Amino acid sequence: MTSPALRPILLTAAADAATGSGRSKPTIVVGPSLGTGAAALWGSTAALLAERFTVIGWDLPGHAGAEASEADYTMAELADAVAALIAALRAEGAIAEAGEVPLFYAGVSIGGAAGAQLGHDHPGLFDGISIICSAAKIGTPEGWAERAELVAAAGTPTMVSGSAERWFAPGFLEEHPQAGTALLHVLQNADRHSYAHACRALAGYDLREELGSITAPVLAIAGAHDAVCPPADAEALAAGVADGRAAVVPSAAHLAPVEDPEATAELLAAFFGSLTPRSGSAPAPRLPGDPYDAGMGVRRQVLGDAHVDRANAGVDDFTAEFQEMITRYAWGTIWTRDGLDRVTRSAITLTAMIAGGYWEELEMHVHAAVRNGMSAEQIKEVFLQSAIYCSVPAANVAFKIGQRVLAEYE
Known part of the structure; x- marks a missing residue:
């Protein structure tokens, strides 16, 4: 057995090694589930995380065009391969050196199992780990051995029908045929021997008695409809590690990042955001839903x-x-409430700034009003209204500030 070679898949804007552009953002390394590829599984969620994080995925050998594996490997060897990938990315300058900015991990199913193995075998490598639609032990050794034998002999197309049932919550394929079909195509085209090697890795994977040695903060996410790794598995993971919590995506089954990118991104941003230190102070403790x-x-x-x-x-x-x-x-x-649109909220805020004489804040909120879609005519009407109900002198200052700000946009 030997560690497989993994290739990185950049899912957000690349860092510039010469200028360091993008290296100031925390990095999330994301792992795929068996039979899928990082781009097809994580693309939509990564786009939602891109403003705050650099997101880099990896593909299993023989999946999504990655080089096939030549021999069986263990989950420990797969985790070693992820750690080696990170070392290579740091050597290339693609991600920051250890300690410069936080490094996080999130993986689905076998990718989540790899995350648990990384937390166990490589303590300190990640500042936080999210294990998604996964468990400390998945299935049975006999079941994985049987699947490996079947796929090695008959190919991955034999898995398409069953996977479509296991992967997605009821109605997902009908409502999102393009996303579902893209993942099923990756499965159908995966190298059969590489798929079998991954099955055998899962057959030998069992961290149930060793979860307590994982010291990195862990967020275990489950899909409410997941029959493979149900919410109870996420709760067991969270309870077993040194610092864990669990969450459920109500609309998802086994592939939460593609089934509900918004919910998955929100959970990950809240969790990893709570572990990201601010300059000059300790991180603020925040839980999902904050x-x-x-x-x-x-x-x-x-x-x-x-x-x-x-x-x-x-x-x-x-x-x-x-x-x-x-x-x-x-x-x-x-500002997140649905009761008023943002143009109305900007109009109210402009009036409040004029009434209080908060001129620096008024200038900032004229910029905000333009970003929210207010026209110069609408801003003028707010200032005219304020002249009657706040005072003419206050409106006079407001018009001078508004004139200056609007001229920048013209």
């Missing part, structure tokens, strides 16, 4: 990345809790 991450997303949409990045760069121990508060409550619980 409005902070939704608030940060809206804050960036409304105010722009440049403004938010400047604000975050200035955070220190004195201001950190205030910044957390406004992101969590102003942006995460008010």
